[in-house]
Amino acid sequence: MTAITVSNLSKKYGNTCALDCVSLTLERGEMVALIGASGSGKSTLIRHIAGLETGDGRNGRVEILDTVSQRDGRLTGHVKRGAVSVLFQQFNLVGRLSVLTNVLIGLLGRVPRWRGTLGLFNAAEKDAARAALARVGIPQVAVQRSSTLSGGQQQRAAIARTLVQGAEILIADEPISALDPSSARRVMDVLADINTQDRITVLVSLHQVEYARRYCKRTIAMRNGAVVFDGPSTSLSNAFLAELYGSASEELVLPDAPEEQSAPVPAAVLPNRQPVFTTA
Template identity: 75%
Template sequence: MTAISVSHLSKRFGSTQALSDVGLAIEPGEMVALIGASGSGKSTLIRHIAGLETGEGAASRVEIFGVATQAAGRLAKGAASRRGDVSVIFQQFNLVARLSVMTNVLIGKLGRIPLWRGTLALFNAAEKAEARAALARVGIPQVTAQRASTLSGGQQQRAAIARTLVQRSRILIADEPIASLDPASARRVMDVLSDINRADGITVLVSLHQVEYARRYFPRTIAMRDGRIVFDGPSTALTNGFLSELYGAASEELVLPEAPAAPHPATRPVPGPRNRLGALQTA
């Protein structure tokens, strides 16, 4: 069963065509990078997969593990019950600054405990133990009692990842999770995401500006430009020269010094012309 399936997805904001007939499929357990210059449609696509936006057109459809979450521009019946399968990490961390790190992590439990307990922030010993284990998993067990506001940017992002672990989602989506981090913190966050994918089998989709990290950590990369998918295939193909051909002057946002490609076996590229420049030129 496909973890994420998107077909004929389009979205317009005023005069801007943010998505144009986007289609993709991601299998359970895959770790996939989503790259593109500013305005390419990455964040809009992520918001649709997460159920935060609805597409346009009778043929548009998003499915999570074979169940439609939206179709024909409307949320599907029972879509809310599927949201627990998808957790989203944003660049801004979205932690409550005045609360402890422990409480921020336990917020990931709110959809899985009775409403009255969540409202009163009453978490039992097993749930607290799970939160402590999640913080240890992401490498920051010592910050449990600290206010979230006292953490560095990299620590805050790892706390946000710990929150998704206690949520027990089967899909983890991260929207530019390392954009505001220094290189050392960025590598720690990417190491954590890679470990979660490898050890837990969680499907991971991460949008990035830094192609260096796509080549290093992800077997498969999906590239977007002007609301369309222009490449879907092995990250080993993302040479600086190829990116320059795909994006022209906009490749300056993406191209960094060459880095080793992901050590995992390359996933199958989407068949057909999308992963060849010639198809892009004739589109």
């Protein structure tokens, strides 16, 4: 069973082409990085995969867990509720509620609506939420208001909510872009752990390539709304990124990122003049 399949997905905002016939597939249990300069289309792609937006025209198609979620610019509503969780860089926690309650919100699709509306969770559900917080390394903050947490702690609480939700796919849109390096590593460690231990499929959009190299075996790179690289993260040498992104590579590559022994070389050029690369 594939986790995510995107076929011929396009999107325009006025005269701007945000997605240009994008096609890709993620197998279940993969952890894949999505990279690209600002405006490359990665956030737009994530919103379409998550079902928050629909593509343009005919032939565009998105499948989640082998179930069609959108086709020809329309959502189908057939995907199992709670199967996909989306992690945003803004954390999306309710600041006035306790961290434990924020994590329990992940159960809203699995408990009777009246209990969810009233915030009535049983002991077993609260134990599961506490276990999720322990899993992400912040069990001590359960009773605090979420607004008192640091950015890294808030993002880990959001991941705990995903665990309680029972999601099979986690889509993270630049979850570490607002965090300091230490907090960013902790969040990426947690994402890698739930991918390995729980076999949750993770698609994570990253602003700096070094985290893709370090945590993801596979990377998909976008430019001008198109996929221009899809392959091993080990192929993402500094020289390759400089050639692929030009001046934008400065915002994607950490200054101390190590050079790889072999760099990708051009293999072909797509009709839209976007280069595709293979390893030498």
